[in-house]
Amino acid sequence: MSENYKFDTLSLHAGHIPDKETGSRAVPIYQTTSYVFKSTEEAASLYNMEVGGHLYTRISNPTVAALEQRLAALEGGASALACSSGMAAMHLVVTAICSSGDHIVASSKMYGANINLLQHTMPRFGINTDFVNPNDPEAIENAIKPNTKLVFGEVIGNPGLDIMDVPTIAEICKRKNVPLVLDATFNTPYLMQPFKHGANIVVHSLTKWLGGHGIAIGGAVVNGGNFDWGDKEKYPTISGPHFALGGISFWEEFGPSALIAKIRAEGMYNFGPSLSPTNAFHLMQGIETLPLRMKKHIENTHSILDFLSNHEAVAWVKHPDLDTHPDHEVAKKILPKGSGSIIVFGIKGGRKAGQVFIESVQLASHLANVGDAKTLLIHPGSTTHSHLSADAMKEGGLTDDMIRLSVGLEDVNDIKKDFEKGFKAVKKLNK
Amino acid sequence: MIINFKGNETYIGTGGRSLDSNKSTICFLHGSGQNHLSFVQQARFFAFKGYSVIVPDMPGHGFSKGEPLKSIKDNANWVYELLVELEVQKLVVVGHSQGCLVGLELNRLYPEFLKGIIFVAGSNEIPVNQFLLDLAKEDSQKASKMMVTWGHGIDGDMSTNNWPGHSHYGEGNNIMNMNSADALQHDLHSCNNYSDGVEASKKINIPSLAILAKNDQMTPLKSGLKFVDLIKNCETHILDCGHFLQSERPKELNSIINSYLTKLQ
Numbered sequence: 001m002s003e004n005y006k007f008d009t010l011s012l013h014a015g016h017i018p019d020k021e022t023g024s025r026a027v028p029i030y031q032t033t034s035y036v037f038k039s040t041e042e043a044a045s046l047y048n049m050e051v052g053g054h055l056y057t058r059i060s061n062p063t064v065a066a067l068e069q070r071l072a073a074l075e076g077g078a079s080a081l082a083c084s085s086g087m088a089a090m091h092l093v094v095t096a097i098c099s100s101g102d103h104i105v106a107s108s109k110m111y112g113a114n115i116n117l118l119q120h121t122m123p124r125f126g127i128n129t130d131f132v133n134p135n136d137p138e139a140i141e142n143a144i145k146p147n148t149k150l151v152f153g154e155v156i157g158n159p160g161l162d163i164m165d166v167p168t169i170a171e172i173c174k175r176k177n178v179p180l181v182l183d184a185t186f187n188t189p190y191l192m193q194p195f196k197h198g199a200n201i202v203v204h205s206l207t208k209w210l211g212g213h214g215i216a217i218g219g220a221v222v223n224g225g226n227f228d229w230g231d232k233e234k235y236p237t238i239s240g241p242h243f244a245l246g247g248i249s250f251w252e253e254f255g256p257s258a259l260i261a262k263i264r265a266e267g268m269y270n271f272g273p274s275l276s277p278t279n280a281f282h283l284m285q286g287i288e289t290l291p292l293r294m295k296k297h298i299e300n301t302h303s304i305l306d307f308l309s310n311h312e313a314v315a316w317v318k319h320p321d322l323d324t325h326p327d328h329e330v331a332k333k334i335l336p337k338g339s340g341s342i343i344v345f346g347i348k349g350g351r352k353a354g355q356v357f358i359e360s361v362q363l364a365s366h367l368a369n370v371g372d373a374k375t376l377l378i379h380p381g382s383t384t385h386s387h388l389s390a391d392a393m394k395e396g397g398l399t400d401d402m403i404r405l406s407v408g409l410e411d412v413n414d415i416k417k418d419f420e421k422g423f424k425a426v427k428k429l430n431k
Numbered sequence: 432m433i434i435n436f437k438g439n440e441t442y443i444g445t446g447g448r449s450l451d452s453n454k455s456t457i458c459f460l461h462g463s464g465q466n467h468l469s470f471v472q473q474a475r476f477f478a479f480k481g482y483s484v485i486v487p488d489m490p491g492h493g494f495s496k497g498e499p500l501k502s503i504k505d506n507a508n509w510v511y512e513l514l515v516e517l518e519v520q521k522l523v524v525v526g527h528s529q530g531c532l533v534g535l536e537l538n539r540l541y542p543e544f545l546k547g548i549i550f551v552a553g554s555n556e557i558p559v560n561q562f563l564l565d566l567a568k569e570d571s572q573k574a575s576k577m578m579v580t581w582g583h584g585i586d587g588d589m590s591t592n593n594w595p596g597h598s599h600y601g602e603g604n605n606i607m608n609m610n611s612a613d614a615l616q617h618d619l620h621s622c623n624n625y626s627d628g629v630e631a632s633k634k635i636n637i638p639s640l641a642i643l644a645k646n647d648q649m650t651p652l653k654s655g656l657k658f659v660d661l662i663k664n665c666e667t668h669i670l671d672c673g674h675f676l677q678s679e680r681p682k683e684l685n686s687i688i689n690s691y692l693t694k695l696q
Contacts, residue, residue: 004580004588005588005589010590013589014589014590015589015590015591016589016591017585017586017589017591044479045476045479048447048475048479049475050472050475050476050479051472051475051476051593051594051681051682051685052472052592052593052594052595052597052681053593053594053595054595060595060596061595062595064595065592065595065596066591068595068596069590069591069592069595069596069597069598070590072590072596072597072598072601073590073598073600073601076601077598077601078597078598078601078602078604078605079594079596079597079598079601079602080596080598081596082596224601224605225601225602225604225605226605226608230494245447246447246448248447252442252444252494253444253447253471253474253475254468254471255466255468255471255493255602255605255606255609256468256601256602256605256606256609257594257597257602260596260597264595264596
């Protein structure tokens with residue numbers, strides 16, 4: 001009763017109380033598409049958004065709702081909505097807030113799919129984006145126009161690991177009356193809760209550290225509830241009349257949860273990127289151990305940073321917890337527990353050396369995911385970016401010797417031993 | 432809807448339906464530091480059930496401008512004048528917490544005005560400790576946060592919610608932060624200073640309904656039960672939750688209110 005439980009406790013319990021009927025301790029998987037209405041009156045009240053409840057799993061589901069409520073509790077948000085992937089989450093936010101003729105300011109150093117969506121897809125629908133350096137608050141402020149409807153960035157950039165100075169950018173956004181939307185996938189709420197630093201909306205790829213086991217794709221939007229959508233001219237999709245539900249104004253009716261109500265009523269209803277109840281269950285199982293895993297991820301990351309920084313085969317190492325990183329001071333300020341478990345490093349010998357290293361390790365898995373409990377690696381120069389020249393990669397902020405490493409939870413000495421195999425093979429090549 | 436009332440922009444929630452003087456009217460009165468959003472699952476529900484619904488944001492609360500009022504009597508007079516301005520008569524008032532004191536006082540001052548009165552987490556007195564009174568003045572956001580935590584039962588702690596994806600604490604804190612910074616301190620002082628509750632309770636001669644909460648730490652059940660004993664024939668229900676019955680037990684609360692309204696008609 002009014003305990004105000006702490007993060008570790010909420011990771012295990014938030015969103016679910018065992019039901020009186022079955023006593024099921026685990027969150028049950030409600031593998032159903034729909035829900036029997038007790039009466040036509042009850043059905044009407046759900047359709048009219050008079051009271052909360054479930055009417056169709058594309059819109060909401062009890063298992064998915066438990067996950068959503070856990071995420072809202074962990075982030076300290078007003079409400080959350082889970083969906084089929086992190087990219088679906090981002091798309092839902094953009095389309096809930098923006099219409100044709102609107103403008104977005106976004107970080108220029110982000111995950112490729114985030115950039116693709118804003119640079120190539122959304123302009124076809126009349127929503128244009130200016131990309132700016134996330135570490136340049138003045139440039140962000142100058143890029144905000146009267147028709148700018150949101151500022152978007154990643155707390156920890158992928159793959160460059162640039163750290164956004166969230167409190168400074170949030171202060172600019174507040175002054176300009178524009179919501180700050182952050183992709184917080186790489187930090188998770190364990191390392192940093194963006195709302196405490198003034199951000200307004202968070203999107204997650206739950207597939208990564210939150211889920212943590214590489215078994216389920218999922219995404220989420222968490223709404224801070226701390227943005228004033230009251231300017232009807234500027235934010236007509238949230239505070240103006242909605243085409244359905246009798247011309248409802250989500251802002252007037254739902255206040256702090258207006259954005260999530262809008263996304264559920266329009267984005268989930270019309271686009272349908274729903275999360276399966278079984279995947280919601282898998283993702284929640286991951287979240288139960290998030291604090292333990294993140295602690296170990298960070299411990300292993302720091303140990304591997306020492307190992308790589310002192311290794312003769314390594315040309316360079318980049319991580320925000322190293323004092324050589326340009327954003328090290330910002331990282332210390334907003335990510336005091338650590339700046340995540342992605343390391344990027346270069347191998348002496350260029351593109352070929354990177355390829356040989358990747359093909360010579362045994363324990364670390366060569367794949368396109370991050371945030372798994374297992375150690376993962378990818379060499380963009382020989383895979384995702386193999387079609388680009390070294391110069392072209394440099395222009396995109398990448399180098400052809402670069403390895404992206406997602407540090408896992410194995411015994412750290414086993415990871416190091418595994419890497420030694422790769423370095424040995426590279427040494428042979430360089431001879 | 433927004434109207435100009437007593438020189439200030441005043442917001443009135445109507446549950447997504449237009450006001451209609453041909454329908455029975457229900458007016459919901461929010462608690463200390465709250466606004467119309469504390470009745471989000473009641474306003475639309477009863478508006479779509481055929482009632483004309485009025486949920487005003489008191490001055491300095493939610494979307495209403497103006498200086499917060501400084502006594503329960505001032506609140507009651509403001510509500511009376513607003514309802515007269517809206518040409519509403521013979522209505523049912525539903526108060527939550529401080530809104531119960533305002534409803535009590537409204538009925539004491541204007542005894543022929545109401546048709547029925549409903550108390551949600553109510554009492555005839557709401558004493559407030561000095562620590563909270565001081566904190567509300569010094570740091571209203573911190574005081575709000577404490578009230579949101581104390582105010583909820585297990586559903587708040589566990590982040591379980593009838594409304595998918597919503598957080599009682601996260602939503603509750605942000606609802607309170609929408610108000611002007613001095614609104615909470617004036618509300619709490621108004622509650623603490625109200626002393627006409629016993630007389631007002633004994634004076635009730637219209638059908639009354641009280642819905643109390645078993646785990647209420649703001650207006651404890653013991654105080655609520657003493658209160659209903661002062662009222663002649665008050666129908667009383669107790670739900671297993673904290674102070675914020677509207678969001679913790681919306682379906683049960685709506686069902687009890689709906690039965691009462693049906694009987695009243």
